[in-house]
Amino acid sequence: MTETLDTPLDHAPEAGAGLQRRTVTLRIRRFNPEAGDTEPSWHDYPVEVLPTDRILDALNKIKWEQDGTLTYRRSCAHGICGSDAMRINGRNRLACKTLIKDLNMDAAITVEAIKGLPLEKDLIVDMEPFFQAYRDINPFLITESHEPTRERLQSQHDRDRFDDTTKCILCAACTTACPVFWTDGQYFGPAAIVGAHRFIFDSRDEGASQRLDILNDREGVWRCRTTFNCTEACPRGIQITQAIQEVKRALISRRV
């Protein structure tokens, strides 16, 4: 595994000083209840990387070469599956989209699990409350009128209305960056509102008022304090705060 990953890098043409191998320190917040840990604790791992490697590569190197018990989620390694959101140097990011050279390589790079969801082990949290909030907004097409014989047509203009919120990969970086969610896990959280926005403003969907009712809840959009943490955290660059404000506006005018 390491061989195949390293081979092309070793033969990569040296493109100036930027591509020198060097040692960086990853300071990882470890927690293993099975080994009797009651509190998470920080551990330093020196690891040799190329500056153009990603945090995920460094984590893999640690897991494969230093400590096989290190636990984290990852799947696609290309910013699509949304499984490896973590708090890197205090900010929520995808480990597979964060280049080491973009962080301060001279200091220890802190890596910890996302906050606000129950910690299970090392970098893994229980995502179930997060997904439940998403399910609660009915993230599927709802129609009442007759089904067309062929596909449901939509103009480019109508599609553009909600294009931004279709990009969500449910990584939870936004919801677990939200200070309201940290203190009140009942809040739907930005990701669920993004998911609702994607259908509320879809011209083919007829469940808008139902979803608006759900988000009008005490724990719905009105809990948003426009902190913008979600927008800053989103690895897909979704304008989340704006989407939330659009839902608020739709609730006031009851028009979408």
Next chain:
Amino acid sequence: MSQTEATEIGAPRSPRTFGSSGRSNFELYSWLFMRVSGLVLVFLVLGHLFIMNILDGGVQRINFAFVAGRWSSPFWQVWDLVMLWLAQLHGGNGLRVIINDYAERDTTRLWLKAALYASMVLILVTGTLVIFTFDPNIG
């Protein structure tokens, strides 16, 4: 709503409940009220500060007679009354929201809110009473 009620949330946080308490527009109106009252208050409070502190003589000229003179006009009575209620409700609602955000335990939240509402009622009642029953002759 039936779909949402059928599903259950996992352990760590208590399950989300819809229906029973959820069906109200209270948070919507509270959010709208904050925007509207905020705008009105900018005008009322800045006007008040300007008249009281800057306009001819500023704060030095304020005495019993000055206040009595102002409150003999219904215009200033209404101004002060509106300012009192809007400021109290705006600030109180803001604190309510902050308590909701930061008080994690239910009992803490309950007591903080009880204290908040009690102080709001106290100030609103005494303030309104003074504006309406002010007697310029007691001086």
